[in-house]
Amino acid sequence: MLRVRNLRVYHGIIEAVHGINIEVPLGKCVALLGPNGAGKTSTISAITGVVKSEGSVSFEDRNLSSLSVEDRIKAGISVSPEGRRVFANLTVEENLVLGGALKPKCRSDRIAEWFKTFPILGERRAQPAGTLSGGEQQMLAIARALMNEPKILLLDEPSLGLAPKIASQIFEMIKNLKQENITILLVEQNATQALKLSDYAYFLNNGHILAEGKPEELGGREDLMAELTGIT
Amino acid sequence: MEYVVQQIMNALAFGAEYALLALGLAIVFSIMGLVNFAHGEIIAVGGYTMVAAAALAFKNPMIVIGAAITAAVVASVTLERVAFRPVRYADPTTGLLTAFGVSMILQNLFLLLVSPRPITVTSLFFLEWSIDLGGVRVSSLQLFEALATIVVIILLMLFLRRTLLGLAMRAASLDFEMVRLSGVRANRVFAIAFMISGLLAGIACVFIMARRGSVDPHLGFDPVLKAFVACVVGGFGSLPGAVLGGFLLGAVEVAMLVMLPQSLGGMTDAFVFGIIALLLFWRPDGLLAPRSEKGDKH
Ligand SMILES: Nc1ncnc2c1ncn2[C@@H]1O[C@H](COP(=O)(O)OP(=O)(O)O)[C@@H](O)[C@H]1O
Numbered sequence: 001m002l003r004v005r006n007l008r009v010y011h012g013i014i015e016a017v018h019g020i021n022i023e024v025p026l027g028k029c030v031a032l033l034g035p036n037g038a039g040k041t042s043t044i045s046a047i048t049g050v051v052k053s054e055g056s057v058s059f060e061d062r063n064l065s066s067l068s069v070e071d072r073i074k075a076g077i078s079v080s081p082e083g084r085r086v087f088a089n090l091t092v093e094e095n096l097v098l099g100g101a102l103k104p105k106c107r108s109d110r111i112a113e114w115f116k117t118f119p120i121l122g123e124r125r126a127q128p129a130g131t132l133s134g135g136e137q138q139m140l141a142i143a144r145a146l147m148n149e150p151k152i153l154l155l156d157e158p159s160l161g162l163a164p165k166i167a168s169q170i171f172e173m174i175k176n177l178k179q180e181n182i183t184i185l186l187v188e189q190n191a192t193q194a195l196k197l198s199d200y201a202y203f204l205n206n207g208h209i210l211a212e213g214k215p216e217e218l219g220g221r222e223d224l225m226a227e228l229t230g231i232t
Numbered sequence: 233m234e235y236v237v238q239q240i241m242n243a244l245a246f247g248a249e250y251a252l253l254a255l256g257l258a259i260v261f262s263i264m265g266l267v268n269f270a271h272g273e274i275i276a277v278g279g280y281t282m283v284a285a286a287a288l289a290f291k292n293p294m295i296v297i298g299a300a301i302t303a304a305v306v307a308s309v310t311l312e313r314v315a316f317r318p319v320r321y322a323d324p325t326t327g328l329l330t331a332f333g334v335s336m337i338l339q340n341l342f343l344l345l346v347s348p349r350p351i352t353v354t355s356l357f358f359l360e361w362s363i364d365l366g367g368v369r370v371s372s373l374q375l376f377e378a379l380a381t382i383v384v385i386i387l388l389m390l391f392l393r394r395t396l397l398g399l400a401m402r403a404a405s406l407d408f409e410m411v412r413l414s415g416v417r418a419n420r421v422f423a424i425a426f427m428i429s430g431l432l433a434g435i436a437c438v439f440i441m442a443r444r445g446s447v448d449p450h451l452g453f454d455p456v457l458k459a460f461v462a463c464v465v466g467g468f469g470s471l472p473g474a475v476l477g478g479f480l481l482g483a484v485e486v487a488m489l490v491m492l493p494q495s496l497g498g499m500t501d502a503f504v505f506g507i508i509a510l511l512l513f514w515r516p517d518g519l520l521a522p523r524s525e526k527g528d529k530h
């Protein structure tokens with residue numbers, strides 16, 4: 001279980017998240033919704049340790065707060081970041097190899113698996129990842145994040161900037177991950193899709209949790225849904 | 233014919249030296265945006281280590297060479313650990329000033345602790361003899377230098393393509409944070425970059441010393457200045473650019489030496505830099521500038 005307690009996130013002197021609590025139980029998919037600038041990415045970044053924060057982040061009852069980014073990844077956290085951030089100058093295959101840096105055992109078997117799941121990535125295995133389309137890059141980013149066989153996957157707006165049809169492919173992929181009981185924290189602005197997939201949801205705005213609850217409860221709150229841009 | 237071949241060998245040897253040093257600068261720059269002005273002092277450390285090794289009565293030149301290269305690697309990695317790690321994530325100006333400071337400190341240490349005057353090392357003179365290549369006489373040293381550089385470049389390419397740390401280094405040039413988020417330790421990436429940079433400086437040092445036969449505190453200044461220019465010509469941060477820039481600079485330099493009349497002989501560098509300036513006028517970012525987009529980061 002991932003537990004975020006009283007988390008405050010700073011960008012320089014600006015406080016972007018003002019003391020929030022989030023829990024992601026083992027094997028569950030938890031959605032973190034909120035409009036642009038709400039502090040979703042800041043929260044993800046605080047969990048992976050790439051930004052300064054106060055409060056506590058613990059995973060499997062182990063306090064991560066004092067750990068380096070690398071040690072948090074080693075503890076079983078993995079992220080598919082906002083904007084995908086595939087290694088554009090590396091080939092598709094090299095992206096997956098590097099993504100599995102911590103789990104060299106059977107790495108090529110797992111890569112072959114992914115190429116079976118996403119034949120398009122297999123076809124382009126030797127191409128620079130920068131030449132892939134947005135949707136393909138997103139698939140690659142998620143596959144890369146899973147190459148270290150993490151215990152929890154943080155997904156930051158996987159559908160951002162994708163055509164609706166491509167976005168639903170990505171959500172389909174997440175649904176499959178859920179069925180494999182991978183623990184997921186899903187950050188989204190696309191509430192409809194994210195709520196369908198999740199077991200629990202938080203709504204973040206201006207660095208505060210405005211509401212939390214079962215997906216159907218949050219989905220029913222017109223006021224919250226109106227806050228979100230790009231509802232489909 | 234012989235003259236032409238000899239001049240080509242000259243150009244290749246100059247170019248090889250610049251390429252080795254430019255690669256060392258580019259590797260560090262590509263991952264941490266730092267122009268390592270202390271690169272020249274790393275060459276000097278290699279040179280002084282040769283003096284020490286020879287003075288300790290190591291008659292075997294291979295030991296002298298091995299000691300110099302090892303010392304350059306150790307010096308480079310130590311600099312990273314001691315001087316550059318604290319400013320690793322600071323803004324580029326801070327890094328630049330740090331590198332300048334380190335360079336000054338080392339030069340002054342050489343001046344104070346060793347000597348401001350050149351010290352001769354004769355152990356490497358055996359590398360220089362004249363080879364008969366199908367009727368054309370060329371310098372063995374130049375041939376070795378060109379060959380060693382080509383071998384080093386191939387090995388470096390294999391390292392960057394075939395090993396996990398090599399992939400991490402290439403990826404880090406675009407998005408270091410994402411490399412850390414993949415679980416690769418930043419410290420290892422920086423250490424290996426400085427290690428390779430030092431190794432390249434050490435190899436270049438062997439050839440510089442074999443040619444000059446002596447070391448003084450400014451041994452590395454001129455070569456690294458040229459390497460810096462080579463990097464700019466090739467596109468700063470681009471490894472293929474560094475190699476291309478190095479060999480191109482060597483070629484332009486030799487062409488100027490050959491073509492300029494005797495009376496202008498002292499002004500070779502001025503002409504070389506003039507040509508480079510024109511080139512940059514045409515291609516301000518260098519010939520193989522790394523693409524400016526940083527993945528999808530922003
Ligand atoms: N690197 C940064 N420097 C300064 N402010 C930032 C930085 N990143 C985010 N912010 C600010 O923090 C707030 C939250 O941003 P972010 O976490 O990216 O929101 P979200 O992911 O929900 O869109 C915003 O007001 C944003 O302007």
Ligand SMILES: [Mg+2]
Pocket residue numbers: 040041042082157
């Ligand atoms: Mg965001």
